[in-house]
Amino acid sequence: MASTPRLAAGDKAPAFSLSDADGKTVSLSDFTGRKVVVYFYPAASTPGCTKQACDFRDSLAELNDAGLGVVGISPDKPEKLAKFRDAQELTFPLLSDPDRTVLTEWGAFGEKTMYGKTVQGVIRSTFVVDEKGKIEVAQYNVKATGHVAKLRRDLAV
Template identity: 80%
Template sequence: MSTRLAAGDPAPDFTLLDADEKPVTLSDLRGRKVIVYFYPAASTPGCTKQACDFRDNLAELNGAGIDVLGISPDKPAKLARFREKEGLTFPLLSDPERTVLQEWGAFGEKTMYGKTVTGVIRSTFLVDEEGKIEAAQYNVRATGHVAKLRKDLKV
C-alpha cells in the first residue's frame, strides 16, 4: 500500500499528459490553490457524476483562485472522448503507469462490494499556493463530494 499524504506534506510534483497529449506540471500552478482529484475510470457512472460536479462548480472554484486537475490511469484518447462527451472544461491527466497515483497514496487496496481489490482509491487533495497539501481526503464518494468540498472551502 502506498503512503498516504496529510495536511502539511509537500505535494509530490508531477508532469502528466492531458487529453490533448500536452504536458501539465503541478509546480507550474504555484501561486494558486489546486484541487487534484484521482478517479478510477473515465466514462463510468460515478466518475462521470464527479467530473460533471466539478465542471458545474468550476466557475465558483476558479473565482476563488482554485484550479482543478483530474487524474486517472486512462490514456489521453479516452480522456479526450470523456471530456468531449461531458463538456468538461478542466484538465484531465493520464497516469497509465499509476506512478503519480501511488506517490499520492491514491492507488492500493480498497474494498469494493465487500471484496478487497487493488485499484484507484477515489481521493481529493487541496494543494496550497506554495505546493503543500492543505487537505487530503481518501475514499471520497463520487456523489455530493464537490458540494461538501465547496462547503469546507467556503466557496
C-alpha cells in the same frame, strides 16, 4: 497487499508532469502561486466518475473565482480522456497516469474494498494544494456523488 502511504495536510505535494487529453504536458508546478484541487478517479466515462467530473465542471466558475484550479487524474490513456472530456463538456485538465506512478505517490492507488472484496485499484481521493505546493486538504475514499458540494462547504466556496 501492502497499504499505500497517505498524504496529510502540511505534507509537500508530490510533483508530477503528465499528459492531458490532447497529449500536452501539465505539471503541478504550473499551478505555483495559486491553489489547485487535484482529484484522482478510477475510470473516465463510468457513472460515478462522470457524476464527479460533472460536479467539478458545474462548480468550476465558483472554484476559479475563489482562486482554485482543478485537475483530474486517472489511469486512462489520453484518447479516452479526450472522448470523456468532449462528451461531458469538461473545461479543466484531465491527466493520464497509465503506469499509476503519480496515483501511488499520492496514496491514491492501493488496497481498497470493492463489493466486499479487497482489491488493488484507484482510491477515489481529493486534495487541495496551496500556493506553495503544500497539501492543505487530503481526503481519501471520497464519494463520487455530493463530494464536490462538501468540498465547497469545507473551503467556504
